[in-house]
Amino acid sequence: MFRYIIRRLLISIPLLIVASFLCFGLVNAMGDPLGEWKLQKARTPAEIAAAYERTGYNKPFVERYVSWAGDFVTGDWGESVVPGNAGRPVKDELLKAFGVTLRLILGAELIALLLGIAVGVIGAVRQYSIFDYTATGISFAMFSMPLFCVALVLKAGGIELNNWLESLGADRWIITAGPPGDGFGGSFGEQVFQYSGAYILPTISLVVIQFALYSRFQRASMLETLNADYVRTAQAKGVSEARSIFRHAFRNALIPIITVSSLNIGAGFGGAVITETVFGWSGMGKFLIEAIVKIEPFQVLGFMMVTAVFIIAFNLIADILYAFLDPRIRLD
């Protein structure tokens, strides 16, 4: 097991190198980061030369990559280069965005997972009951909806709710412009009010999609185990229904969803682009989109390195958990 983990981690180092090189090439292929800036008005040759010096685009591609990689391993992730917001260290901005995304997705993932597992299990145990049909129908509908529409409708609803609250003489509750960077102040009650106002809609819109995925997945795998021979054997031996469902079927039905959710969470650290955009959270997703729109090579690269580490780590965690939960699987 230990050797397996070490080997997987060692394999991922060349993967990261190749991925960052390719990513650098892709950003390069997007065009000149200074293109727009040069078109805005006439620039002196000295200005242009200085700007290119900062982007590094006056040097050959490979040389630029090597110098970035050398800096990166020593902890210097480069700076933003596009004039107007140039010179801001990538690392600080990225870590800030990461914190925002982390706060947003962890709660939503947890709620979606618990809710999905519960609904999936009940749906499988009471297959073809009214509950099953309702839950399946709802998750089907959620699954077929574009997430950004759900988010936009929720946002519009939140604003309506605010107006209604105001007409009653109460404070506006829902915050649709993201949480302030330095947190909320005031008494405990006020903070609860403000935090819930900022978190509730983005969380719902994230939960909606993930819940649909998890509950359908859990229902399928629970049906699989409920009909497995070992559950029938257990029931034939006289194990009570509750015990056979929870000790025998449920525990085995958790194996696939744990793998799926850990892959999902790993990818989730890349930010929820849609949710963050609609509700104005400056998380990882928004960070990436802004970096792409401006063509900020080092910001995109920094983003890729951070998310890649999480994707690789959670892929590995999924495999280890899988082997841990299912003794028939051996990692070697």
Next chain:
Amino acid sequence: MTEIGSPVAQAPSPSPNEASTFDTTTARKQWQIILRRFARHRAALFGLVLFVILVVFAFMGGLFWQYSYTDLGFKRYLPPSVDHPFGTDRLGGDMVALIIRGMQFSLQIAMVVAFLSTLIGVVLGALAGYLKGWVDTLISRFIDLMLVIPGFVIAAVLVRNSFVVSVAGGSGGSNWLIVALYLGLIMWLQIARVIRGMVLSLREKEFVEAARALGASTFRIVFRHILPNTIDVIIVNATLAIAQAVLLEAALSFIGLGVQSPDTSLGLMISLNKNELTQHPWLFFTPFVFIVLISLAVNFIGDGLRDAFDPRQKRVKA
């Protein structure tokens, strides 16, 4: 599914012609059994009917509808009425005509994506699983690489790179195909992994060994002996990819990396009308409802196909 599709229809049928001369009942071919099972699945049948109606509406509706999407002379922001069942938009265009055109693009993109991602995924997955060794390592590492590189970066390159744009018809030209290609290029990963896993176990089966002993070529073994056994997974995945593609295209358009004018799509229509949500809700909700209808219909079909292919799904209660 050109190459893969053809052998499949015949492959699993156990020579029914000879049997029928002896028996009073005709043996059912496998695909007939599957079709019957599918036809009994009410939700799936509903999905199929709905999908056919939507496709006909999208591609034929324009011939019968009284207005074209180029007619812009109507009063702006008309609410739904008999003359304009879905109202008119901020430029005074008839929403029915616009929806028809948007659906054409959305469906075109979805079909191209489903075809492309299935083709790439199945071929690469089968090669990796069957050949193992360095081919497998190469393809598997490539999949890892694709998972790690942010999809939006690839999308941005394709949508903005001047060379790609000029090949596709110049800036301000048609770009729906670029979006379709991009989505096809990122969506094959999942099916490739699944097929690889299935082929890894199928290649050890006796019938493959028999084919190899008889001197069948690698190409023949993979495409005539192994892949027909994965056809259920391929078809279900290809179906569900249509729904996924419609939704992903909408999300891309919302972010600004999707379809651009003069092309259109349901997703782009929603994004353009996102600020009308409270004032003129029909402009937002009509394309939204059509997206949901398409992906709901396709998801129902996919679910029904999965059940039809896998008889174990119809099981007794625990």
